[in-house]
Structures are given as structure tokens and as C-alpha cells.
Amino acid sequence: MQPNLFSDIKSINTFRISVLLIDDQPMIAEAVRRALEDEKDIEFHYCQDPSKAIKIANRIHPTIILQDLVMPEVNGLMMVRFFRVNKETNQIPIIILSTKEDPKVKSEAFSLGVNDYLVKLPDKIELIARLRYHSTAYLYHRQRDEAFAALEESQRKLHEANQALEKLSSLDGLTGIANRRQFDKVIANEWNRAIRNYSPISLLMLDIDFFKLYNDTYGHQKGDTCLKQVAEVLKANEKRPADLAARYGGEEFAFILPETDKHGALEKASSILNMLREANIPHKASTVHTILTASIGVATMNAERGTSPDNLILQADKALYIAKERGRNQLVVSGEE
Incomplete structure (x- = not known):
């Protein structure tokens, strides 16, 4: 049976949506948790302390980050910068949660790599739809990258195998010198x-x-x-x-x-x-x-x-x-x- 070169790549359907909320207000966290509790394919994680957000994200590998814009000690846009320079999180979609619409702030947020901007708290249906949309896009992107990486690796191994085979076919089996x-x-x-x-x-x-x-x-x-x-x-x-x-x-x-x-x-x-x-x-x-x-x-x-x-x-x-x-x-x- 021919081995599948991409057997280590998971199907998009086997991934679970994993949401990481970073917000200093437990009340907001509870509201988001309740909105998502009936969604069996969505895992919810909460981080109240923004100084621990990067560490938690590196550990749980969320498919999307919900992040408050205004937090004590750490500016929300600075937090975005941290995520975007971190190798483990620089591709994860980020949705900013803000208390108001501010075109200037939104423009800066998008220029830093934010994927979406919501005024909190959004409607439950809208929130879930946006979480699914951005997570699915991210998972497809990640799966594509894994497929390309697997293809490149298989091509590299095939090239090495061909080189080894060519070398073997050019050598005398007894003496080891050219045939x-x-x-x-x-x-x-x-x-x-x-x-x-x-x-x-x-x-x-x-x-x-x-x-x-x-x-x-x-x-x-x-x-x-x-x-x-x-x-x-x-x-x-x-x-x-x-x-x-x-x-x-x-x-x-x-x-x-x-x-x-x-x-x-x-x-x-x-x-x-x-x-x-x-x-x-x-x-x-x-x-x-x-x-x-x-x-x-x-x-x-x-x-x-x-x-x-x-x-x-x-x-x-x-x-x-x-x-x-x-x-x-x-x-x-x-x-x-």
C-alpha cells in the first residue's frame, strides 16, 4: 500500500476551535463563556492577567484571540504587537473588543495585524459567526502551510533517496569504487x-x-x-x-x-x-x-x-x-x- 505523504496533517474537521479571551474584567469573561457554552466544538480559555497572555497562548495554541483594548498596565495595541512578533502566535487571528467605535484606533489596530474589531459585548450569533469564520480561515491557512511543508519534506527525502540510489548504481558492489x-x-x-x-x-x-x-x-x-x-x-x-x-x-x-x-x-x-x-x-x-x-x-x-x-x-x-x-x-x- 502506498504511504500517504500527508498522513500527519489533520483534516480541517478534526480541529477544534480554541478561543483565548484576554480581559481584565471577569464579568466580560463570564458573558463570553455563557455565549459559547452550547457550542460543542469551541473551547473557551480565559486570561485575566495580560502579562501571562503570551505564555498561555504558547501553551494552549488557540485558533483565535479575543482581546480587550483597554487593560491595566498593558495597552491593548501593545499586546497586539507582542503577539505579532512572537513566532508561536504571529499568525493567530486577533479580534479586538472595545467599548466604543473609534476610527483612528481601529485603523491603527488593523495596521498592526488585528483581524477584526468588535464593540463589546456583541450579539451572541454575531460573536460565534466571527469566531468560526476567523478560526476556520486560520486553520485552512495552517493546514495549507503544513501541506506545503510536508510536500517539501517529501521532495527533499525523495531527492536524497534518488541521490543515494544514483550513487549506489554508480559504484562497484564489491570494491566500492566506480563501476x-x-x-x-x-x-x-x-x-x-x-x-x-x-x-x-x-x-x-x-x-x-x-x-x-x-x-x-x-x-x-x-x-x-x-x-x-x-x-x-x-x-x-x-x-x-x-x-x-x-x-x-x-x-x-x-x-x-x-x-x-x-x-x-x-x-x-x-x-x-x-x-x-x-x-x-x-x-x-x-x-x-x-x-x-x-x-x-x-x-x-x-x-x-x-x-x-x-x-x-x-x-x-x-x-x-x-x-x-x-x-x-x-x-x-x-x-x-
């Missing part, structure tokens, strides 16, 4: 970049010497460990963000070196061979050494428009073949055979 699919993608991109930048691009092709004999001697589990160790050596040689070590297939690996000339490629190949020897992986079945060694073919080209990296791969592969033919455990640079 053949990623190699093909990256070398095509780097080839095109080399064309645009008129820069050289180099490629190393590496083959583990006598790997079949290694597997036959030590077993396939040890063989898998050996492949991982070689991959670690290659990974350690990725010194720049654009460098890419990849498993090309079986015991063959590739190393893409963008913006690298023949001299730089030769240095990198030498570094890999030296580090592999330093890893000191035993290989008693090898005919060239008592430890695991490898052969590397090196190729460098200047990419040209209308061409593909296929020739670069072919040249590196030919150099690798020659290195193996010459006895393995060495590197050969294409063009210097």
Missing part, C-alpha cells in the same frame, strides 16, 4: 570537457598479474579481498575531485586523469605500482614476484571535436597488453613501446 557504467559516463564527460578546454586527458588501464592463479591458490574469498585492496590503492591515488578510479571488469581497473599530460600520468602509474608493492599482499603462485603485482598501460591524448574517448581507451589497453607481454609487473606508455 564500468560510471566509468563510461565520466570518461565521455571528461573527453568533452577536454575538447572545450583544449587540455590533455590521460587514462591508465591496470590488470592484476596472475589473478586467476591467485584465486586458484587462495580461494575466491581471498580473491575478493585482494580486489578490494587494489581498489583501495587506486582510491588513495584520487588526489583531485576529477580523478576517477574504476573497476573496468574482473581484475582489470581503470584510472581517469583529466587535464593530465603524459608526464603526470606516468607519475600516477608509478605511484600506484609502488603503493601496491608496499601493500605486500602475498602471491606465491606468481611467476614474477612473491607478492601481488600489476601491469599498467598509460595513454594520453588531446581530445578533438568530432572524436570520442574510444581511441584513448584502445591506446591504453594496447599499452597494457604490451606490459603483460613484456613480463608483467611494469608500466608501458602508449607511443613509447
Whole structure:
């Protein structure tokens, strides 16, 4: 069953209207309470001390605030300012209760963010209608914001999942370095970049010497460990963000070196061979050494428009073949055979 991305968002019908009255006169509070007592979907809360109003509002999360305009110690309009700068209450609708109509005061109140203005005490039907209207509008607004937030969160999670999936699909399952699919993608991109930048691009092709004999001697589990160790050596040689070590297939690996000339490629190949020897992986079945060694073919080209990296791969592969033919455990640079 497909999960509902908005399952945590309540239906508008499940919300209860919650009224917070702030007024220093208990008589007004009692009158409002009586007016609302038959409304089963309306909760009534009363605060007589305006200094505690923000704290209470933060705790009960009302859907509407009824507030007296004239209170001891705290000016009603100043109270509105407090609500509007408070993160928890800045969107809650506020209805001002006043003893008289005053256009100037009403104008200032609305400019501060008041939603409605009533002369107290209003008719019961009118009071309830206004409470319902403003609360419902607020709840719809809040629900919309929650829906947008849920959508953004689901999109963020989907993006992260897609990135993780893309990363997994680009890595070799055994060694953890780039797989053949990623190699093909990256070398095509780097080839095109080399064309645009008129820069050289180099490629190393590496083959583990006598790997079949290694597997036959030590077993396939040890063989898998050996492949991982070689991959670690290659990974350690990725010194720049654009460098890419990849498993090309079986015991063959590739190393893409963008913006690298023949001299730089030769240095990198030498570094890999030296580090592999330093890893000191035993290989008693090898005919060239008592430890695991490898052969590397090196190729460098200047990419040209209308061409593909296929020739670069072919040249590196030919150099690798020659290195193996010459006895393995060495590197050969294409063009210097």
C-alpha cells in the first residue's frame, strides 16, 4: 500500500476551535463563556492577567484571540504587537473588543495585524459567526502551510533517496569504487570537457598479474579481498575531485586523469605500482614476484571535436597488453613501446 505523504496533517474537521479571551474584567469573561457554552466544538480559555497572555497562548495554541483594548498596565495595541512578533502566535487571528467605535484606533489596530474589531459585548450569533469564520480561515491557512511543508519534506527525502540510489548504481558492489557504467559516463564527460578546454586527458588501464592463479591458490574469498585492496590503492591515488578510479571488469581497473599530460600520468602509474608493492599482499603462485603485482598501460591524448574517448581507451589497453607481454609487473606508455 502506498504511504500517504500527508498522513500527519489533520483534516480541517478534526480541529477544534480554541478561543483565548484576554480581559481584565471577569464579568466580560463570564458573558463570553455563557455565549459559547452550547457550542460543542469551541473551547473557551480565559486570561485575566495580560502579562501571562503570551505564555498561555504558547501553551494552549488557540485558533483565535479575543482581546480587550483597554487593560491595566498593558495597552491593548501593545499586546497586539507582542503577539505579532512572537513566532508561536504571529499568525493567530486577533479580534479586538472595545467599548466604543473609534476610527483612528481601529485603523491603527488593523495596521498592526488585528483581524477584526468588535464593540463589546456583541450579539451572541454575531460573536460565534466571527469566531468560526476567523478560526476556520486560520486553520485552512495552517493546514495549507503544513501541506506545503510536508510536500517539501517529501521532495527533499525523495531527492536524497534518488541521490543515494544514483550513487549506489554508480559504484562497484564489491570494491566500492566506480563501476564500468560510471566509468563510461565520466570518461565521455571528461573527453568533452577536454575538447572545450583544449587540455590533455590521460587514462591508465591496470590488470592484476596472475589473478586467476591467485584465486586458484587462495580461494575466491581471498580473491575478493585482494580486489578490494587494489581498489583501495587506486582510491588513495584520487588526489583531485576529477580523478576517477574504476573497476573496468574482473581484475582489470581503470584510472581517469583529466587535464593530465603524459608526464603526470606516468607519475600516477608509478605511484600506484609502488603503493601496491608496499601493500605486500602475498602471491606465491606468481611467476614474477612473491607478492601481488600489476601491469599498467598509460595513454594520453588531446581530445578533438568530432572524436570520442574510444581511441584513448584502445591506446591504453594496447599499452597494457604490451606490459603483460613484456613480463608483467611494469608500466608501458602508449607511443613509447
